[in-house]
Amino acid sequence: MKLFYKILPVVLLLSAIITLNLTAVLEKPSYDELLITSLKPQHPDYEYLRQLDEPVILNHTVKKNEDIKSIAKKYGTDVSTVRGINNLESVILKPEQKIFVINKKGHIHTIKNNETIETLAKKYKVSNETILLANGLEDFEECAAGDKIFIPGVKIHFADFLWPVLNCRITSRFGLRRHPIFRDRRFHEGLDLARCYGAPIRASSDGKVIFVGRQTGYGKLVIIKHKNGFSTKYGHLRSYLVKKGQYVKAGQIIAKMGSTGYSTGPHLHFEVRKYNRPVNPLKYLGK
Structure with a gap:
């Protein structure tokens, strides 16, 4: 019995530490409902988003003095991805402009009627398995027309131009x-x-x-x-x-x-x- 009373404080202390750790983990922002399809405005934890394995698409409102490069860096993506998912011909963004952002490098594709995983894989030059794995899918039949899926590693090319004269x-x-x-x-x-x-x-x-x-x-x-x-x-x-x-x-x-x-x-x-x-x-x- 004496032994029980001796170890009881230790057990209680360990329980408190475990509870605190669990609480800390559970208090991380939950992005489950935002995966791929949700477009709700958020005030994200950028570091947490960058570390997620899952692709998350969010709305972002451009702030004063923000540019496309700094926005892409915040979310752990690149300029090509931000331009591609928003179809931006120009890299110039205006304050209060609303754009989509994602925490991965690649492209977001909206599924069309009668589209198959084979046609998508051929279009973007990736394997069927790459698409399924990136989106946590076991079968492409889980998707329907209008759903958005992530295609990793794809770059959408735009007509950017160099200055034709240097030091002008x-x-x-x-x-x-x-x-x-x-x-x-x-x-x-x-x-x-x-x-x-x-x-x-x-x-x-x-x-x-x-x-x-x-x-x-x-x-x-x-x-x-x-x-x-x-x-x-x-x-x-x-x-x-x-x-x-x-x-x-x-x-x-x-x-x-x-x-x-x-x-x-x-x-x-x-x-x-x-x-x-x-x-x-x-x-x-x-x-």
Whole structure:
């Protein structure tokens, strides 16, 4: 009996420690109801999310001074994943913009009618087992049209563009302006990037050269066609270093800077077009 009273405090102490540990574990945020399909707004424990084996998709409201890279890092994913699951053509996010985020690197696919695991595996170039394992599924028949599933390791490629001139300064931006020669207000369909005569001009993205020659206003001009309906224009050139029909890589030198056409000094007039409609290059320019 004396032995019992001696060990009783020890037992009680151990019980308290176990209870405290269990409580600490149980107080971790529960994301079970959020796995893949739930889109409820949360204030997540980022560290806990990053350590989870299961993919979790959440809503995120962009805060002031947040960018896509910092958001991706918080959740343990990457920029390609965030862009892919939100279909973001531009990497620029605005405060209060609502986006989806996930704690894994890959892609979220919404299942369509009559879609099978075989067609998904072929589309994303992964195995059936990879898809089932990533989503905790024993059989794809557990899924229905409209369900969202996670495809690990997949990168959705977007048409990002390099700066066509290094160490340049912007002398005129995209939008309405007073024309430097004609002095009237008209829409400027690109960026003017100034540097010295003969400065190298590089291809902003991979593509096929579809025009090399002179055009009114542009002077000597190169046009490159890219994927996904994009094209880029390079105007006021001094000389060309590519030919029509040639395929070029991003960063490849294609021309030298000049001042041909309607120009007041050496600079590059650079345009990004989507299905031949001019868009603001600053939304797409990367490094």
